[in-house]
Amino acid sequence: MDAAPYIIAGGGIAGLATALALAPAPTLMLERAIAFEEVGAGLQLGPNAVRALQKLGAWAAVEPFSSSPPEIHIWDGLSGKLLKRLQLKDSFEKRFGAPYRVIHRADLHAALLSVARNLSNLTIRTGMEVAGWRETISGVDVIVAQNDQIHGAFLFGCDGVNSSLRLKAVPDSTVVDSSLTLHRTLIDVPRTGRGIEWDCINLWLCPGAHAVHYPVGAKQRLNIVATARNGVTLSSAFARTTPPLQQLLTSPSKWLPWPGLYAPPLNHWQYSSMLLLGDAAHGTLPLLAQGGAMALEDAAFLKDHGPPPRAGDSIWEARHKRTAKLHAATLRIAKHYHAIGLHALLRNLVIGSLSGQQFTNRLSWIYEG
Numbered sequence: 001m002d003a004a005p006y007i008i009a010g011g012g013i014a015g016l017a018t019a020l021a022l023a024p025a026p027t028l029m030l031e032r033a034i035a036f037e038e039v040g041a042g043l044q045l046g047p048n049a050v051r052a053l054q055k056l057g058a059w060a061a062v063e064p065f066s067s068s069p070p071e072i073h074i075w076d077g078l079s080g081k082l083l084k085r086l087q088l089k090d091s092f093e094k095r096f097g098a099p100y101r102v103i104h105r106a107d108l109h110a111a112l113l114s115v116a117r118n119l120s121n122l123t124i125r126t127g128m129e130v131a132g133w134r135e136t137i138s139g140v141d142v143i144v145a146q147n148d149q150i151h152g153a154f155l156f157g158c159d160g161v162n163s164s165l166r167l168k169a170v171p172d173s174t175v176v177d178s179s180l181t182l183h184r185t186l187i188d189v190p191r192t193g194r195g196i197e198w199d200c201i202n203l204w205l206c207p208g209a210h211a212v213h214y215p216v217g218a219k220q221r222l223n224i225v226a227t228a229r230n231g232v233t234l235s236s237a238f239a240r241t242t243p244p245l246q247q248l249l250t251s252p253s254k255w256l257p258w259p260g261l262y263a264p265p266l267n268h269w270q271y272s273s274m275l276l277l278g279d280a281a282h283g284t285l286p287l288l289a290q291g292g293a294m295a296l297e298d299a300a301f302l303k304d305h306g307p308p309p310r311a312g313d314s315i316w317e318a319r320h321k322r323t324a325k326l327h328a329a330t331l332r333i334a335k336h337y338h339a340i341g342l343h344a345l346l347r348n349l350v351i352g353s354l355s356g357q358q359f360t361n362r363l364s365w366i367y368e369g
């Protein structure tokens with residue numbers, strides 16, 4: 001590389017998408033892990049995420065690994081009543097100009113990586129932990145924990161919700177613990193399940209807890225995420241719920257707990273020659289299934305608006321507003337998802353009274369982007 005490259009810290013969804021957005025400019029990606037691992041579970045890709053992947057030139061690589069759930073089903077977990085069926089096919093796709101898909105995170109990551117590896121001007125180095133950066137007259141010196149220093153034109157901080165770059169830029173931006181734990185697992189799709197359509201996205205709203213499941217991957221295994229308060233076991237969080245849900249949640253032999261952390265909303269993502277993107281800038285709880293989508297949107301925005309200016313980030317205000325709105329909506333919706341008593345009754349009445357079209361209208365700001 002002759003010209004100083006753009007440097008990306010982190011090779012997750014945000015980092016890879018950013019690399020695609022910067023192409024064909026010379027770019028160096030530094031990933032802390034020694035090797036890319038197959039981590040994570042299912043991800044929902046709303047139409048906004050799919051459009052971003054299309055803009056980044058990655059949709060053709062991603063699409064074959066995605067599945068197409070026909071509907072979202074919202075259940076009251078206590079009574080087992082199906083409150084709403086939300087069509088995700090024809091009119092939904094037509095309205096938002098892209099399909100609603102689900103995918104295993106490892107498949108999405110592998111597909112993005114395969115596209116990135118074909119970029120002639122991108123170098124990916126693993127086992128490289130970015131520890132900080134220093135402004136220089138011509139760009140930025142990126143400090144790597146391995147005692148290395150690399151000169152770049154600009155640094156993109158895509159180092160996830162626990163971002164050390166965010167903490168360096170804004171020392172009081174430590175992650176916030178939502179007091180929720182997300183328990184994830186993958187199991188074979190059950191053969192029975194009294195009225196449950198396993199190919200759909202099923203969302204179960206329960207007092208103080210909720211669960212989501214849908215099939216992912218070539219083997220179509222059922223991805224389940226069950227969310228409960230910290231320290232509460234799943235068996236006690238879902239103890240009073242409807243038998244089919246209890247049966248489902250007792251069948252996995254192993255769950256992986258994931259702390260429900262989010263990044264405090266920031267007023268700025270750009271700190272002179274460093275710009276935070278993805279979870280590092282706006283990591284949020286996955287209750288609206290939009291964290292990865294926001295990272296993809298950030299990159300699509302970067303592609304549209306070119307490399308960021310050296311000072312001032314007013315161009316990014318639209319992205320701040322959008323992610324802050326999403327973050328606020330996520331915290332609000334947690335209360336409705338986990339409502340008890342009268343609140344739950346009212347929630348169910350509202351959901352039940354809305355037509356599919358009206359329900360979709362309420363979500364349209366998310367998918368329209």
Ligand SMILES: Cc1cc2nc3c(=O)[nH]c(=O)nc-3n(C[C@H](O)[C@H](O)[C@H](O)COP(=O)(O)OP(=O)(O)OC[C@H]3O[C@@H](n4cnc5c(N)ncnc54)[C@H](O)[C@@H]3O)c2cc1C
Pocket residue numbers: 009010011012013014015030031032033042043044045049105128129130131158159160161163164182184225258277278279280286289290291292293294295
């Ligand atoms: C249970 C669960 C379900 C979810 N469901 C959805 C969903 O349905 N839809 C959706 O859109 N989103 C969903 N999300 C959110 C989504 O997974 C994240 O928003 C997304 O993965 C964030 O990507 P990222 O690249 O910003 O961060 P990460 O995936 O955390 O990647 C950060 C990368 O940076 C590397 N790194 C860290 N520090 C350094 C350093 N100092 N130097 C170099 N490299 C470093 C890490 O090793 C990692 O590879 C879900 C999340 C969870 C937990």
